Each structure stands twice: as C-alpha cells, then as structure tokens.
Amino acid sequence: MPTGRTDESDPEVARGVAVLRRMFALLEAFRGSDELSLAELARRSGLPKTTAHRLVGLLVSEQILERRGNDYRLGLRLFELGELVPRKRSLREAALPFLQDLFEATHETIHLAVLDGTDVVYLERISGHRKVKAPSAVGGRFPAHATGVGKALLAFTPDAARTVLARPLLRVTPYTITAPNVLADELRRIAAAGVAFDREESTPGVSCVAAPVLVGHEAVAALSVTGPSARMQPETLAPAVRTAALGLARVLAAGRA
Amino acid sequence: MPTGRTDESDPEVARGVAVLRRMFALLEAFRGSDELSLAELARRSGLPKTTAHRLVGLLVSEQILERRGNDYRLGLRLFELGELVPRKRSLREAALPFLQDLFEATHETIHLAVLDGTDVVYLERISGHRKVKAPSAVGGRFPAHATGVGKALLAFTPDAARTVLARPLLRVTPYTITAPNVLADELRRIAAAGVAFDREESTPGVSCVAAPVLVGHEAVAALSVTGPSARMQPETLAPAVRTAALGLARVLAAGRA
Numbered sequence A, B: 001m002p003t004g005r006t007d008e009s010d011p012e013v014a015r016g017v018a019v020l021r022r023m024f025a026l027l028e029a030f031r032g033s034d035e036l037s038l039a040e041l042a043r044r045s046g047l048p049k050t051t052a053h054r055l056v057g058l059l060v061s062e063q064i065l066e067r068r069g070n071d072y073r074l075g076l077r078l079f080e081l082g083e084l085v086p087r088k089r090s091l092r093e094a095a096l097p098f099l100q101d102l103f104e105a106t107h108e109t110i111h112l113a114v115l116d117g118t119d120v121v122y123l124e125r126i127s128g129h130r131k132v133k134a135p136s137a138v139g140g141r142f143p144a145h146a147t148g149v150g151k152a153l154l155a156f157t158p159d160a161a162r163t164v165l166a167r168p169l170l171r172v173t174p175y176t177i178t179a180p181n182v183l184a185d186e187l188r189r190i191a192a193a194g195v196a197f198d199r200e201e202s203t204p205g206v207s208c209v210a211a212p213v214l215v216g217h218e219a220v221a222a223l224s225v226t227g228p229s230a231r232m233q234p235e236t237l238a239p240a241v242r243t244a245a246l247g248l249a250r251v252l253a254a255g256r257a
Helices: A011-028 A038-045 A049-061 A076-082 A086-106 A148-154 A158-166 A180-193 A234-256 B011-028 B038-045 B049-061 B076-082 B086-106 B148-154 B158-166 B180-193 B234-256
Strands: A065-068 A071-074 A109-116 A119-126 A141-143 A196-199 A206-215 A218-228 B065-068 B071-074 B109-116 B119-126 B141-143 B196-199 B206-215 B218-228
Touching: A011 A038, A011 A049, A011 B011, A011 B049, A038 A049, A049 A065, A049 B011, A071 B086, A076 B076, A076 B086, A076 B119, A086 A109, A086 A119, A086 A218, A086 A234, A086 B071, A086 B076, A086 B086, A109 A148, A119 A148, A119 B076, A148 A158, A148 A180, A148 A196, A148 A206, A148 A218, A158 A180, A196 A218, A196 A234, A206 A234, A218 A234, B011 B038, B011 B049, B038 B049, B049 B065, B086 B109, B086 B119, B086 B218, B086 B234, B109 B148, B119 B148, B148 B158, B148 B180, B148 B196, B148 B206, B148 B218, B158 B180, B196 B218, B196 B234, B206 B234, B218 B234
Parallel strands: none
Antiparallel strands: A065 A071, A109 A119, A109 A218, A119 A141, A196 A206, A206 A218, B065 B071, B109 B119, B109 B218, B119 B141, B196 B206, B206 B218
8 A cells, every 4th residue: 555655766656756746846836926937937846947848838738737828827627626625625515504604694704724734724715895814815724823723623633732832833923822831721721612712813903713623522624703803802703603613513423424 | 838739759758748647547536536445546547556556655745645544535735736726716816705795695506607618617606504406516617508607608708609509519408508509599698688597407496697707808707696496586686696797897807907
C-alpha cells in the first residue's frame, strides 16, 4: 500500500515526482493573481523558462490552465476537480441549510471551517451586501489558534491542540492569544461551554462566535457568525450558533448511522 | 507561446504528458465515490496496478490524495487549488449577496452558472432545508440547451449557440427541446425578453427561471431560481431574477471600469 513516502531512487518514480512537483509549483504561483504571463509564471515557480513553457502547454491541453491573450489563468476543470473533494462536498451540502438559517437570523457573515493540521480551512463563507473585513476566503487557510472556528475545533481535538501549544503562537493582531498557558485555559473553557469567542484575535475590529460540530467525540467542523465588533454581541448570538451546530451534528450523525 | 498543442514526439514531453494524463485519470476516478481502494482506483482509471500504486503514493505525499485505512479520498489541497480559479472566485464573491437576496425572497434553490463550451458549469448553489431534486451540484456540468441558465447564456453567446444547434440535442427529459429550429426560436425569444424558463426540461417535476448577467455584450454568467413545478410560478419570479442579474452585472461592470 502506498504510504505517502516514495522511492525517489527509482529513476521512473523520480521523473514522476519531478513533473508533479513542477506542476504544483506552477499552480501555486497563481495565489494572489488571476492571470500571469509565462515569464512571471517561470519566475514565481522557480522553473527554467523552457520547462515552464513546456509544462504550461501540457496544462492548457488538459484544461487545467486557460490562455487569455498572452497570459494564463487557472481553468474551470481545476475548480471542478476540487469540488469532488468529499470533506468539502458532503459537509457543505449538509451544512448549507443551517448556514442559511444563521445568515437569515443575523445578516452577518457565516463561516464553515475544518481543521487541517494546525490551520483551519474555510469550506464556505456566506455573506450579504454588508461585508466584513475577515481573513477568510472559501478555500483559504488561517492559523487555528487565532480564530473562533479554530479554537472551537482545537478545544475538541487534543492531538492538534498539543501540536499547536508546543510551537510558537503567531501574533496576528494585538489580541491574538500567544501565551500557551493562556491558550490552554481558553481551550478548556471552550470545551466546557461548547462555544468559542474571537474578540479581534484574527482581524482588528472584527469579532466572532463559533461552535464545534461534534459527531461522536470528533469535531468534524465548526460554524461561526462574524461581524464588526461595533455592532456584534457575540454572547447574544452564542445560542443561535450552538443551535445551528447541534442541528448540523444531528444530520451528520444520522447520515453515519 | 504554448498553444495547448504539445510536441509528443519529444520523449521528455511525452513522459510529462503520460504522468499528467495518468494523474487526471486517477482523480477523475473519484467522480461519484468518496473513497476508493487501490484496486478499484486502478480498475476505474485503466492503469496497471503497479503504476496506480506508484502514482497514488506520489499524490498522497503531495496531499492531493488522503489515505483512510486501506482506501483513498481526494484531499483538501485539491479543493484549495480549485478555489484559486479566478472565474469561480471573483464571480462568486460578487454574486453572493444577490444570490442571498433571491434566496431570502423566494426560499427556493438559487444557482449561479457559467458557460464552458456547450455545457453549463454550476459555480454556486444555495438552498435551504426545502431541497429540490435538480441536476446541479457545485462544480457539476450539464448540457446548456437543457437548462434555464444554459439557454439564458446561449441566447447571448452566438458562437456557442451555433455549435449547440449544429449537433444532436440530447433529450434529458420528455420536455427537453431537441429540435434545432425550436431551440433557435426559443433563444431568440430569450434574447428579446432577457429571461429564460425551464419547464421540466432538465428534471421531471422541476421548473426554473433564469437571467443572464450581461457585462458589455458578454453573458459572463447566469442566475436562476429553481423549484418544484407544483409550487413554482416562474413568470411571477422573473422580475426578481432579472433584478438580481442586473444588480450583479452593475457590480461587475463597475469592477472592470
């Protein structure tokens, strides 16, 4: 069974590894940019221009890249493949009605996130015309300890919490919790209360209330309501967020039974 | 400049093509299945088991696949890459408030779709607890001529309409328009009215009203409201869908100016 380790001493394997790594370097080069020229793609991916040229041609023929004049952009087929990812698809499908309920009840920004290592990855973000400056984008990731959804997940995921607590805690805003003992206390409080608050810890001026979605003993996701601190009363919204998370947990548990 | 054609007589290019094609065959094998064993992956992708084994190992090490016991599933990194696709990201971000408005006004299923060749690809689908049996999933595709959003897009995209009209029209339900002259008339009506109806043409028992999002002379996307024919009155909802589409078009045009 493949283990994730690969025998790169085998020349055929080594060639395969090289092609795939170069491809991912090219795709990642688009982070933050919609369209790139071939020269810029080669520069950002660190590939020789002839190699980049050849690989871009392959990826265009596979519809993973699209050509626009002299520039290139990521193609719809990559989005279609990404939507096949089951952790995203099945969770989002089950969660959406509950996210909609929360949005309709609060008209604030609603998030659905999962833990990936020591980061949270945002699977869904629902917002109306009133937008909030938040670090989240669908498909984006953020250090778990600095967000409401992340703390809600860490409080119920001891292995990940241990890893987070053993490393330096990145200070994202002046309010981010960066002392391990303070974070450990906070996670214990969250585990007891079933709800996590983020008071400008991820974004200045923005607060959030989050609740874990617990199926069995596993926190499979977290939901949150995020808004400007000026108008948000996280404590008031906590019962709504917990209710939505419990409803989603019930649907997911029924699906597993 | 790469053109999408590749010189496969160059042995290095041929090897790169082979690795990438095999990788995409493996990824596509997950369509319709959350988790697959190595044997099933090899069978579905048509790869020899040793080749599948080696490639799966590479993809696990790149976090594109995740191992679950003896099975494999598509990994979160593939979803993250897919969310970088600009046609999806920027359109969805601009469209979401308008989709939310339509949902709140109708409590029916709301779609955002774009044209890709002669298919529509669904970028977003918003629904509440009342779900409708529709062919759409986020990231899914469907023949354009058999859907409301597709007809709305074809009516304003003459090149794609010509291609669609020149080929046999797949009959999806008994009400799908399959006669080219009838479809051509329908597209002319839609172009004049700015709104398209789907009366059980894509799914039995399901109706829809769709409007194109026109920026300049280009139909960059379409919105729709979909619901059971028994309770949907598409004509009544047409002004709401058109209003949302016009609002989104205005935001997109302002972003380009």
